[in-house]
Amino acid sequence: MAMGKIKDCNEVVSKLYEFLDGELTEERKLVIREHLDECSPCLEAFEFETELRAMVSSKSREICPEGLKNKIAKLINSDGREVQIPSE
């Protein structure tokens, strides 16, 4: 069984966020990649985090839906005033 430079899986998992945030040096990334190659539980955790992040970021891009616009429109209407966007 090959031993990577990182023996402690907790160390790898604790670095996953920094890895995904791109806050690690190339050298550190390589060490973690080497560990992931040899350690499937860490690889699974890594892939899970990667997918989770992709999901969260794609959702947050759609976070300004029609419903929110309607809510804002209702707030304006309940005030009884029309909001006019001044034209130049």
Ligand SMILES: [Zn+2]
């Ligand atoms: Zn591991």
